[in-house]
Amino acid sequence: MSLSCLRNVARCNMVKVSPSSVFLSKLRGPCAEREVYTSSTQHAVVTQQNTKPDWNRAVSEAEKIVGYPTSFLSLRWVLSDEIANVALHLRKLVGSNHPLLKTAKNLIYNGKNNMQAWGLIVLLVSKAAGHSPEIPDMEQDKAAGVLHSQRALAEVTEMIRTSHLVHKGLVNMNAPKIGPGDPDDMMFGNKIALLGGDYLLANSCSELANLRNQELVELMSSAVRDLAEAEFLGERDEQNNPLPSRPLPEEQREAASEWECVLQPLPMNGVRGCARREWVARHVLAAGALLGKSCSAALKLAGHASALQTQGYLFGCHLALAWQAFLDLEAFSGPEPRSFSLVGAPLAFTLQARPQLYELIEQGRRSVHDVDYHALYQAVLEGDGIEQTKQLQREHISTACEVLDSFPNCDARTALANIIVAMHP
Template sequence: MKRVWHKSVCTLRCSLPIFPSQCARGASTSTWSSTKTTDWNRAVSNAEKIVGYPTSYFSLRCLLNDETSNIAFHVRKLIGTNHPVLKTAKRLIYNGRTNIQTRGLIVLLLSKASGHARKAGLEEERVAGITQRQRSLAEITEMIHTAHLIHRGILNLSNDLFPDATTLKDLQFGNKISVLTGDYLIANASKFLTDLKNCKVVDLVATAIGDFMQSEFIGDHDQQGHPIPYPGMTIQNWEEKNYLSTGSLMSNSCQATLELAGHDEKFQELGFEFGKSIGLAWQVHSDLQPFVDTYRNPPGLPFSLTSAPVILQLENDSSLLKEINYCRDNLEKLDYLKLHTCIMNGDGVEKAKALLESYTSRALAVLNKIPPSEATTALRNIIQALRE
């Protein structure tokens, strides 16, 4: 199919995605990606030393016990089915230090940076300036986030979509594993949450869990439940949805750890704002990867159709929405390569970078109100790694 250009707008037509060869990716892109990954890993590694606790595999530690050993055995049966739960498991195991499992570390760093009010936690033993209850909260944060990722991998299955009985049965089994594993993490998080013996903290974390669920029912979706843009969708709509799905857990967890430290409501609001800003910054950073890291995300692979660069591009080029909707019944037929090219030739990516700069600046502004320390420096380094 030809690409039709008119006033910097390209028109798409549905076709099978094109996967460029590995050799088409430039060596300079590989070097760039390696450098950025090294900077991020260094920032996380140094931060873990400051809090005196390895946080990279919080969620896995909860899963690696006798009660869930059977789940690991059954997950092996899903190899070859391409069920989303396999991808999530792989990311948890092999990418433990990426932003998929760094939320607990942020909670611990903020705990250490903020210290404790005089009357709070005097009876609690502290390691590296952090109480056991705050460490438990950090683990709870990771459990809830991981449970949400696993639950989001549940597929909508039907005989029409998967006429092959064997494939359908395998994917149904994958759904059962996703439900059981996600529910197990939520159940453990709830149990540990009650052990904190703080009603306000329970309320804050419960709010985040509720926001996760609410976010899944906002906007339009395809047959598999994947979000797709709708007419009139703006970046404000993107922020509202992603606050519920990403920012709420971070903001409420950051406020909760300050509550455990005995800080007043005004100071807790700073923690809430910091968590919200860094949570949304994380999401924009993730949304940008298909457009700025083409080594790991070669053009032609599917990407989120409601990511920040896409929505910002749609605000100026609504014709792309028509083409996306043309394939909404089967997004596998959407030509992601051409869509990627359209967005790269527009201003959506640059606007998304500016949005990332805005969120990280807000997070840094909050840190400026906290006395400087090793922990605040570590938080700044993580924010800087998100920016780059």
């Protein structure tokens, strides 16, 4: 598929070699003991010593391990009537300010937070865990070492995630002020975004149904529900951009409860006003649940015991959280950005330490763009929010790595470890 070739070319150009040798010694947890960058496996020669493992390279090497790229922008999709329709209508939107354009660009542009990697992780987990010998040959993709059903599942994961992103990119036309842009364009963009997202969601429904495994359908549907719930957590501006809740002093917080059954909705007690819990809940709903449930479902398809399925869930969920912490930290690792996430972990910890800063957040009640980002940026740099976020990320990485250790040593496991290392602070 030409598109994916293009992406790979672009990716090679983007590979940057970091001079600093952030090295394995920094990795806490069981993964540190293991030689991550052994060149013993045929594919996974990822980096040479002394170079920081690069994200893009880790991902593109991993893609080779599980066969062709997992991108759902495959021929089938390009040839579909509906997608052609959407593409046609998208062209009408060029020049307008509709956020759908940005979403579409992000889908094709291969940045660090590309969602293509989600399906990839599902496939890598599938391959790393192997499958029960009882599964007939017909259902296996021998060359790649994954089941056809697992590949379909990986596609479903990507579709669900993309659908959610596309729906998130709607413009609220109900706000007193809808920002720049022609209202007709905005309405049309909303229509296309809504239908496009629905199309992906509907396709994921029928793909799931084709797997003929009802427990799996239930689990994955609950992930769709979690994503929808995520958009309602906490305070929002008029465009539904999230704002952190006012930090509560410790004695005023409720007791938190565990999420014992992932088919039930995530309990919300004790979440608001507690930086860490709120961050975790927000990103479990928005990301962790889907990746975790997908990994768990992949293991279910392979016929693994439910104990291992649970481990799969934990791996996916903690990996997603580590990933999110990594993204949150990025805003504070380069030159000062014009804006950054107001619900990122560094800011959340900073607000908790200095509750009076919440006044700055309140300026964003109408729109997050009204916030004084510079003042918040300075406040984060002055406090220990960044350090706490790194600690948070290390904890999630180490939990994910513990699960990884229970898989047999193979190229897929190495590739997963490399992806984890690539986002290490």
